[in-house]
Amino acid sequence: MKKLLSFLFLLGLTFNLSAQIRTDLRLPELNGYKVLKCDFHIHTVFSDGLVWPTVRVDEAYREGLDVIAISDHIEYRPHKDDIKASFNRSYDIAEKYAKGKGVTVIKGSEITRSMPPGHSNALFLSNCDSLDTPNYMDAFRAAKKQKAFIFWNHPGWDAQQPDTTLWWKEHSELFDGGYMHGIEVVNGNDYSPEAHQWCLDKKLTMLGNTDIHAPIQADYDFAKGEHRPMTLVFVRDNSVQGIREALENRRTVVYFQDKIVGEEDYVKELFENSIEILSVDKSEKNVRIVLRNKTDLPFKLKKTAHDINLVYFREYEIKPHGTHAINIKLNNGVKSGNINFEVTNLLVKPNIGMQYSYPL
The missing domain is CATH 2.60.40.3090 (Immunoglobulin-like)
Known part of the structure; x- marks a missing residue:
């Protein structure tokens, strides 16, 4: 019996260690900038995701990510009868667990409204609870008051724009009022050429994220070489403030499938340094x-x-x-x-x- 228990213990330890092997995406540094691999749109059981926040940290570590944002929905919490907590709680759990793992966790929330204006993520929040308000503009005002970085999520999502990807007058109001700083050009495996052009025209930051709800391996077959989309952020340093500064200055490109999407200056420099x-x-x-x-x-x-x-x-x-x-x-x-x-x-x-x- 003792030998059996010892064997099972070692077997479990082996599986645990192998599960935590980190696979780094090897990229060049750009002149003067480090490249951080980031996913700024992630869900947990604290909204409509299917995993605990610590699982998101482990997934990110194994895939070589440097930064994630926990961005649970404000308005949509189907597990609320079983999980009653502040909107800050998923970040608190993930951030504490991530210490020492080399993964930075950003506090965020998804403002989840019908179209227009649709869904938006607010990053670098200090209090997610303040976004829980009936009027969508009050939620954006609360995010702006906290100096959040706000981006429009999946503008071409079929559930909200089934025929044509449109820029509504409400988006002009958000943009003109300083409530929109970027757009998701890639969400999951979906690339939006309209979002790409809007970012170029309006000088908005380009982002590419998973919007993951299930365990990551349910959406991406790593054995076949698939990988999640990532926002590659070119930072002077990898502090939270350094990440914010890079996002605010549009120093990003998007990596999805085998493609890079971004402004030509950064794409060209990435290519030449590769x-x-x-x-x-x-x-x-x-x-x-x-x-x-x-x-x-x-x-x-x-x-x-x-x-x-x-x-x-x-x-x-x-x-x-x-x-x-x-x-x-x-x-x-x-x-x-x-x-x-x-x-x-x-x-x-x-x-x-x-x-x-x-x-x-």
Whole structure:
């Protein structure tokens, strides 16, 4: 019996340790900034989620996230007959548990209203309870009074905008009044080109989050290489204030599936810091460029308009941590020029990849 109990104890310990192995997403630092992997839209049993707040911390740790926001609904609490607590409670539990795990927890709430204006997350709150009010504008005012960072969630959600993703007059009122600082461009696996364009036009911060309710492995098959969407935040330091400062200054891109979405300046810098030129061999009629991808991101290149005397393949994929050669034939005495590409999985405009040129 003692041997059996010892075996079961060791077996349980082994499973527990293996469950807590952290898988880091390897990315380059941008010039002067660290990259934090963040999910700012997460639910627990304190609203309509299916897990305890500590589980969200463990999930984030295992997936290599640096920051999460617990953002339980204010107006929708289907478990309230069983779980009676302040709207601050889920954050309190998660934040205490996260200490020492390298995961920062941000206090937030989801203002959950019909369309318009729909759902919005308020981050960096001091008291979530103050958002519990019948009038939606009073909830936004309470968030603004606490100097919250507020973003519009899933504007293209079928349940609220089944036909067309619209910007309503109520959103103009929120934006003009300083109650909207960003928009979810990606929610779960859904990308909103309309939200992408609004962020560019109105200089709003782009975010990509899970909006997770079930255990994370129910929505993403890690064995197949799937991963949650993340907001990559470029910070000067990883303090809560440093995260806020970066969000307020729009230093973000979104990572989902195998794509990056963001403003071109940050996307281009991320790309250039990810690719290392190992060698350039040039002869009279040929150029051979060997590249190395230093990150966990793939890069997909598609040839665009160029000098037809520079002959090279139409498409390339530079796989994570892989090397790739680009061979260019120089015809008709051409000695130089640019090879031009669209990096199709780096979206700098709605469904349009970043244009990139390399001089020979």
